[in-house]
Amino acid sequence: MIELTRSGLVIPKINQVLKSAPVKIPKLCPSCSEALEWESDFLMCVNHDLCPAQVIGKMEYFFKILANNDGFGIATIEKLYEHGIRKISQIYALSASDLSDMGFGDKTSTNLVNQLKRSTNEQIEDWRFLAAFGVVRMGMGNCENLLKTYPLNEIFELNLEQISAIDGFAELTAQMIVTGLKIIQTEFNLLSRYRFNLEITSLQKNLEEFAHVLFGKKIVFTGKMQGSRDKMKKHAKSIGIKILTSVSAKTDYLVVGEKVGQKKIESAKKFGVKVLSEEDYQAMIERQMQKNSLQLSLN
């Protein structure tokens, strides 16, 4: 019998043992019956790839961290496991008829497929997506810090020195991340084919260089741009600009292209929002880039 304190979501802290009792420490994994091993203070089943509890847990974890769809709770995942599903990429490849063959009702099968689509269409942060793979030491916080330093498409190339040079990443953590990334790379590439709608984390170095001009400013883009508006938005985001869809008192700039709706201009006037033409905006960024001699392409 122990006394413990727990606050918020923090792991409970044991204050004292009130009454001791002999503990029966298991020798075998209750899920796969492999021999357990101690890893410092943790008794581990190291049969990571084949242990049912771990395979199911990893799949459940993915959807839990994505947190943008429902339907893939433990009961569904267990049923999928019974029918040979072992990886998230296999789940995304399922059709409604595959699911009904596994014994899901027709309505449920359609719903599950729609949930999968929804999870790829709805925008989520790239660090959340990365964290969902459940690599040890790659929780949401560490993933966000990692992606503030290196873009998602570069992280699989990173070595131990590069990761341990990031603030807050000790060498042991860096080592575990390098190993963990190697393990998930194939699955990551398979899932990337489903084109998840990822919000790209702004790189810290870009943010710092742009910090004094447009960093953190709230901008609305409207009208037909000479370049692609999507590209403009993406680039703006990558340098720490916050994109809004409608003009309000909180907006800093309205950037207008051609054929702009009168309503947006009127709102800008009403709220005292500065209006920039596409050329003004580009010029502002280019001036800043020259100032910083920044090698960032607008495309």
Ligand SMILES: [Zn+2]
């Ligand atoms: Zn096991």
